[in-house]
């Protein structure tokens with residue numbers, strides 16, 4: 265089958281040197297980032313402080329719109345931040361946990377940083393209810409829905425689970441939450457860029473994620489979508505001068521909030537990271553997530569088929585409709601196998617309760633999947649021989 269997405273390979277230098285199957289952790293760098301970084305340095309060197317009004321101040325919102333377009337968010341509804349944990353903090357700061365509606369429902373399959381953040385909010389009055397997985401792969405939907413009740417304020421939940429790539433039923437969760445007056449904070453770090461996300465169709469309240477994985481945008485940029493009708497009324501208490509109606513008025517006293525997206529920002533923006541993420545976002549937008557998803561379903565199925573062939577345990581849903589872009593494979597001594605794969609320039613990672621995570625993206629060839637699996641087989645054979 266001709267794969268017209270492979271023409272993008274030339275945009276990503278590392279693909280010539282490694283078997284790059286780790287876009288669930290850090291997407292490959294587009295070579296356009298060299299120019300973007302050079303442009304940033306030129307701007308700083310030649311325009312100096314004028315750079316703020318000539319581009320840098322607006323960049324935070326422009327990049328937000330670029331990301332927003334990938335999830336069909338209205339222009340002006342996405343703010344940019346440094347990481348997802350900060351996005352959670354901005355959301356939490358909009359609410360009061362001292363009343364009866366103070367329950368926060370999430371799953372133990374959420375990314376730990378998000379979990380640590382919400383657990384810590386107990387000191388502010390949040391009543392945290394964690395729904396446990398029964399199989400280490402999926403999130404029990406019925407139990408999650410049942411936990412969302414009239415006292416629930418927020419449901420921070422991953423769209424795609426980082427360990428297993430299980431896709432949560434975001435629509436059902438949002439519907440249940442809205443029925444009882446709760447709000448959903450959907451973490452799309454492991455979905456946006458490889459699984460379609462449509463914030464309007466989901467009618468979701470908040471969406472956050474980062475650009476360094478499937479969006480090939482590098483570290484330092486996260487996004488926070490706030491549903492426009494909520495965005496114009498919420499007042500984040502984790503705030504700062506970017507959120508002020510007149511930031512350069514340097515007024516003394518309480519903040520007068522401006523409109524979104526700046527309303528949800530706080531201090532000086534992370535300009536170099538914002539510049540660095542644009543080439544990746546441009547490519548993902550050009551390729552289109554629907555095409556990426558189609559290929560991803562095929563390649564992840566192929567990886568599962570190869571793992572089955574060797575009898576290794578697959579910790580990822582077998583139904584492609586329930587599976588994001590990663591396949592977690594647990595073979596004997598998987599952590600050691602992962603270390604050896606890295607030494608051989610097969611770039612993957614290892615996570616406890618998951619195994620070796622392999623994550624093909626639109627730029628990977630089918631041959632690379634075979635290369636990675638054959639390398640695992642070879643490493644296991646070598647280890648068996650050495651143990652004799």
Ligand SMILES: Cc1ncc(COP(=O)(O)O)c(C=O)c1O
Pocket residue numbers: 346347348349350375377378422424425426451452453454474486
């Ligand atoms: C689903 C998910 N959320 C959040 C994060 C990271 O959060 P932060 O941006 O705060 O480091 C990751 C990183 O792997 C992730 O997979």
